[in-house]
Amino acid sequence: MSGDSFENRLIAARESIIRSPRRAAQDVIELAEDFAYDAKLKATAILLNSEDWQNVEDSDLARMRQEMETLVEKIVDDHNNPDPDLKKETALRFKVFDKYKNREIERRVVLDANNLTKKFVKPKEFLLKVPKLELRLGDITGVAGPNGSGKSTLFSILVGELASTSGTIHFPEFGLAGSGKTDWSTVKRKIAYVPQKLPHWYGSLEDTLRFTAASKGITGRENDKAFEHITQRLGLKGHLGYAWSELSGGFQLRFELAKALIWRPQLLILDEPLANLDVNAQHSLLQDIRSLARSYINPISVLISSQHLFEIETVADEILFLNRGKATFYNSVSKLGEDREYNTFELQCDVGYHELRTKLQDRRIIEIADLGLNYVITTELTFSGPDLLEILKANEIHPKYFRNISQSILQLFERNEVAA
Amino acid sequence: MRNEAPGDVGARYRKIRVGLATARYSAAFLGLMDFAGDFGTSEQSPKGLKECSSYHELSLQYDDGRIQRADYKRELNELVTRATKLMDEIVGSQVNGQGDELDDASDQIEKAKQELENL
Numbered sequence: 122m123s124g125d126s127f128e129n130r131l132i133a134a135r136e137s138i139i140r141s142p143r144r145a146a147q148d149v150i151e152l153a154e155d156f157a158y159d160a161k162l163k164a165t166a167i168l169l170n171s172e173d174w175q176n177v178e179d180s181d182l183a184r185m186r187q188e189m190e191t192l193v194e195k196i197v198d199d200h201n202n203p204d205p206d207l208k209k210e211t212a213l214r215f216k217v218f219d220k221y222k223n224r225e226i227e228r229r230v231v232l233d234a235n236n237l238t239k240k241f242v243k244p245k246e247f248l249l250k251v252p253k254l255e256l257r258l259g260d261i262t263g264v265a266g267p268n269g270s271g272k273s274t275l276f277s278i279l280v281g282e283l284a285s286t287s288g289t290i291h292f293p294e295f296g297l298a299g300s301g302k303t304d305w306s307t308v309k310r311k312i313a314y315v316p317q318k319l320p321h322w323y324g325s326l327e328d329t330l331r332f333t334a335a336s337k338g339i340t341g342r343e344n345d346k347a348f349e350h351i352t353q354r355l356g357l358k359g360h361l362g363y364a365w366s367e368l369s370g371g372f373q374l375r376f377e378l379a380k381a382l383i384w385r386p387q388l389l390i391l392d393e394p395l396a397n398l399d400v401n402a403q404h405s406l407l408q409d410i411r412s413l414a415r416s417y418i419n420p421i422s423v424l425i426s427s428q429h430l431f432e433i434e435t436v437a438d439e440i441l442f443l444n445r446g447k448a449t450f451y452n453s454v455s456k457l458g459e460d461r462e463y464n465t466f467e468l469q470c471d472v473g474y475h476e477l478r479t480k481l482q483d484r485r486i487i488e489i490a491d492l493g494l495n496y497v498i499t500t501e502l503t504f505s506g507p508d509l510l511e512i513l514k515a516n517e518i519h520p521k522y523f524r525n526i527s528q529s530i531l532q533l534f535e536r537n538e539v540a541a
Numbered sequence: 542m543r544n545e546a547p548g549d550v551g552a553r554y555r556k557i558r559v560g561l562a563t564a565r566y567s568a569a570f571l572g573l574m575d576f577a578g579d580f581g582t583s584e585q586s587p588k589g590l591k592e593c594s595s596y597h598e599l600s601l602q603y604d605d606g607r608i609q610r611a612d613y614k615r616e617l618n619e620l621v622t623r624a625t626k627l628m629d630e631i632v633g634s635q636v637n638g639q640g641d642e643l644d645d646a647s648d649q650i651e652k653a654k655q656e657l658e659n660l
Contacts, residue, residue: 146562147562166562168622213636217632218550222551222552224546224549349590350578353574353593354574354575356597358598411544415544417548420547
């Protein structure tokens, strides 16, 4: 949409105002943002916030429409006959915006592990085998896999809590002398690790955070700034007066994250952070982790394990999938399911299995499996999600839940034999 | 899932402004804080944090019933205005830092074009 011409956007905004002034605010605001030169017009548009507009009385709709139309006409006039100085300034601004359009972080490698193995003999034989793991600044790497697949073992090795049986781990950004042997006492001080089971904090939350920063050499005024920044960034201000045991699971995790991030580490390792969070807390935490990881000035490499597959594949750049200790997939999220032979869909509806089989008549549908809570429909690659939805619609089957899982980590659980 | 490039000042600027304009204040003020931290000068960066703090403090006051809706709306509009001003200042600093360089580049392109035409 933002790439459309002024004329197209203008038509869209005008139509939107006619249809529903309540819903037109965003179109008008974006029109002003992208095409007006005069900052006053942008400021006027920005104050048309949706709350004001949403709560307007029906009797006021005509006035509201009129105000928006007037603003749009002013934007048109400003766009077509701009003040020359403003036009020059804006042109320069857009030149700078264009210049920086694809400005990425320098994605330097923070951790480089090769041919890692860990063998356990007791209580039963288990071999963890990870041929390659490369963590880069600004990237989020998700680790998924069934219970007991070796995720926590891998994390323990990476943070120096457990020695590997064989293999190497290098931390190129940590300024270690290249003696070949990892200096774990230094490495441990440079990795921020949030374990699955959070430790209990004693004493004041503020003191703990400030002390953590001080122990990493952040003292005096810098300590104040780091404390202010992280508590504000993670929304902890209102909870500083609580005791640890009075905090909810979500806030305990946020405080632990603050402790991990207050000294601006380059590598953050999170073991099952979503386990005890409600849906909203999960989304807000993942959003924060993504923003923090992709900071332009202080990017962080994040390694995160989770059983919340949809969430993890939404936020991660790379996925490492472990199954019975073996890395069966390690690649970019976009490569998930690239080599698949079938498409797979999950469906929940009020129709019984036999009726569904009867109604979904298409030669490209290979299998319909009843998994109890939902159906899993396997089809040929030429059969897409919209095709299936069309057949459902034609047969008046109303899906309660529908998801194309052809390129989801979920497939790795079911296939378990994807080449690494 | 990748969003805009972290160094894409324009896209991040626009995202925050649209967030402010569509009342997604919490995300927009956090975005402003990160934006100021990433692109602001040493003076602008703490201002981003300050505006973000002010917004959250104001929200708490409103949620607790310490201020009335009319006052909340008035102060919020002031905050939004200050936030947009700060973003413009930050973008202004980026533009000023790059303006000469871009003008030089444009001049060089023009010069090269002239030279080609003369050939």
